[in-house]
Amino acid sequence: MSEPEKHLSRTLDPRSLRGLAHPLRIQLLRALRRYGPATASQLAERLGESSGATSYHLRQLATVGFVEDDPTRGKGRERWWKAAQQGTALDETLHKNPDPEVQGAIEVLLFEVATTHTQEMNTYLGTRHDWDETWHSASDMSDFTLRLPAAKLRELNEKLHELIDTYRDTADADAPGAERVRLHLHAFPQQED
Known part of the structure; x- marks a missing residue:
C-alpha cells in the first residue's frame, strides 16, 4: 500500500451507509482493516460465524466498494479480500x-462503533497485567466535562484530530517497544440534572 493510500478514509453517503450498516459487515470490515487480507473462511473462524454468512456479507460490502479482491493472494477458487479504505467518516448531512x-x-x-469501543477497553482492562508497567502509566482513561456551544465542540474535535494526525506516521512507529495503540474520543452533549 503506498503512503498516500495508507490512511485513505471514505465518507459515507446514503447508499454506502445502508450497505455497511449491518453488525457482521461492520465486524468484517474492521477485521480486514485491523488484520489485513483474509478469506471468507478465515474471517468466519475469527468472528465465530459461518463461512456462508461471511462470504455473502463480503460480497455485499464489495458491491458498495468497502472491500475488494486481493489479487496478490490465493490459488484457484480461494478468494482473498482486503479493505478498500482504512477509515470511514459519517457525512454530517446524513443526520x-x-x-x-x-x-x-x-x-x-x-x-456498533460504541460496542466495539467498549469491547476494546474491556479487553485492555482485562489484560493490562500482561503489559509492562510503562504502558500502565502511559495509558489513559480520562473524562472531562466542559460547557461549550456546538461550534466550540466542533473546533475542539477538529484540533484533536489534527493533533492525532501528527502522531500517525511518525518514525516512532518502528521504534523498539512501539505497539499498536487505540485511541477513542467521545464527545457529546449531556443533559444537566
Missing part, C-alpha cells in the same frame, strides 16, 4: 436525511 432507512442505518453504525 438530516429524512429517509427512515438512512436514520436506521446511522443508529446501527453508531451502536
Whole structure:
C-alpha cells in the first residue's frame, strides 16, 4: 500500500451507509482493516460465524466498494479480500436525511462503533497485567466535562484530530517497544440534572 493510500478514509453517503450498516459487515470490515487480507473462511473462524454468512456479507460490502479482491493472494477458487479504505467518516448531512432507512442505518453504525469501543477497553482492562508497567502509566482513561456551544465542540474535535494526525506516521512507529495503540474520543452533549 503506498503512503498516500495508507490512511485513505471514505465518507459515507446514503447508499454506502445502508450497505455497511449491518453488525457482521461492520465486524468484517474492521477485521480486514485491523488484520489485513483474509478469506471468507478465515474471517468466519475469527468472528465465530459461518463461512456462508461471511462470504455473502463480503460480497455485499464489495458491491458498495468497502472491500475488494486481493489479487496478490490465493490459488484457484480461494478468494482473498482486503479493505478498500482504512477509515470511514459519517457525512454530517446524513443526520438530516429524512429517509427512515438512512436514520436506521446511522443508529446501527453508531451502536456498533460504541460496542466495539467498549469491547476494546474491556479487553485492555482485562489484560493490562500482561503489559509492562510503562504502558500502565502511559495509558489513559480520562473524562472531562466542559460547557461549550456546538461550534466550540466542533473546533475542539477538529484540533484533536489534527493533533492525532501528527502522531500517525511518525518514525516512532518502528521504534523498539512501539505497539499498536487505540485511541477513542467521545464527545457529546449531556443533559444537566
